Amino acid sequence: MAAELIDGKAIAAKVRGEVAEKVRAFQAAHGRAPGLAVVRVGHDPASEVYVRGKIKASGETGMVSEEHHLPEDASTSEVLAAVERLNADPKIDGILVQLPLPKQVDEQTVLDAIAPAKDVDGFHLINAGKLLSGRKDGVRACTPFGIMRLLREAGCDPAGKRAVVIGRSNIVGKPMALLLLEANATVTVCHSRTRDLAEEVARADIVVAAIGRPELVRGAWIREGAYVIDVGMNRLESGKLVGDVEFAAAAQRAAAITPVPGGVGPMTIAMLLSNTVDAANARIAAK
Numbered sequence: 001m002a003a004e005l006i007d008g009k010a011i012a013a014k015v016r017g018e019v020a021e022k023v024r025a026f027q028a029a030h031g032r033a034p035g036l037a038v039v040r041v042g043h044d045p046a047s048e049v050y051v052r053g054k055i056k057a058s059g060e061t062g063m064v065s066e067e068h069h070l071p072e073d074a075s076t077s078e079v080l081a082a083v084e085r086l087n088a089d090p091k092i093d094g095i096l097v098q099l100p101l102p103k104q105v106d107e108q109t110v111l112d113a114i115a116p117a118k119d120v121d122g123f124h125l126i127n128a129g130k131l132l133s134g135r136k137d138g139v140r141a142c143t144p145f146g147i148m149r150l151l152r153e154a155g156c157d158p159a160g161k162r163a164v165v166i167g168r169s170n171i172v173g174k175p176m177a178l179l180l181l182e183a184n185a186t187v188t189v190c191h192s193r194t195r196d197l198a199e200e201v202a203r204a205d206i207v208v209a210a211i212g213r214p215e216l217v218r219g220a221w222i223r224e225g226a227y228v229i230d231v232g233m234n235r236l237e238s239g240k241l242v243g244d245v246e247f248a249a250a251a252q253r254a255a256a257i258t259p260v261p262g263g264v265g266p267m268t269i270a271m272l273l274s275n276t277v278d279a280a281n282a283r284i285a286a287k
């Protein structure tokens, strides 16, 4: 079986089109465009590239975006001060603090300082708690939220299916498991201490790989007709970018699979923009 390719770039473009439409409506109703602020600390080269991508994509939807760049040696309280200013800025609807932060900055303190209504990453405790409690009014973490959309676009309804999530991070694995559960999948969360990963994967109708180990998930483990979502982004020494799944072999067995690059990555950015325009509308509605 040759899998359908889940084209994250094309689906992300469709989401950005929907966002642009909402931005136009917001502008017409409120006389300003939704605003996104990205806080970047220090000189992580990957972060520079990602932030540029986010700023560019937000501009293309008609949103206003600004980057706040703090020096490599910024303290936790300096980062907090930047966040507090943005919390109080009425033109800013979404705040994203680019991770990772330099080691002297306390990441959890910073993330918890972002006003939950402006937390377009969905990383704040309040938004994590709302997801856990099944409340629909919280902000959903961009990567898992985008994956739910990719599954939908590929014609996969998770209800009743066995879903295996590999990875238990706060930003992908855990929220992914909760969103799949909310969609009525039977969810298993695997991680580095899972006894027999191959056996767990072989049972799965949906596999979400988010472990950060190049091609750890072997194609031969994939169940015939499974939906395979690869969150991994591993840069090999050759410079080649590969996922957490052995793509070509997995594609022989899967019903549908996301490529790396061009799968989950572009969707993460599109969902950030979607969360921002939704946050703008929600803040107005709450006034």
Ligand SMILES: Nc1nc(=O)c2c([nH]1)NC[C@@H]1CN(c3ccc(C(=O)N[C@@H](CCC(=O)O)C(=O)O)cc3)C=[N+]21
Pocket: 050, 096, 097, 098, 099, 100, 121, 142, 233, 241, 260, 261, 262, 263, 264, 265, 266, 267, 268, 269
């Ligand atoms: N507060 C915060 N929120 C984030 O969402 C966040 C973050 N910090 N820190 C870093 C990670 C990483 N991340 C990516 C998003 C899209 C691509 C992406 O579009 N990648 C392209 C390829 C890029 C390439 O070729 O290197 C693709 O998959 O097609 C990559 C990485 C968001 N992150």
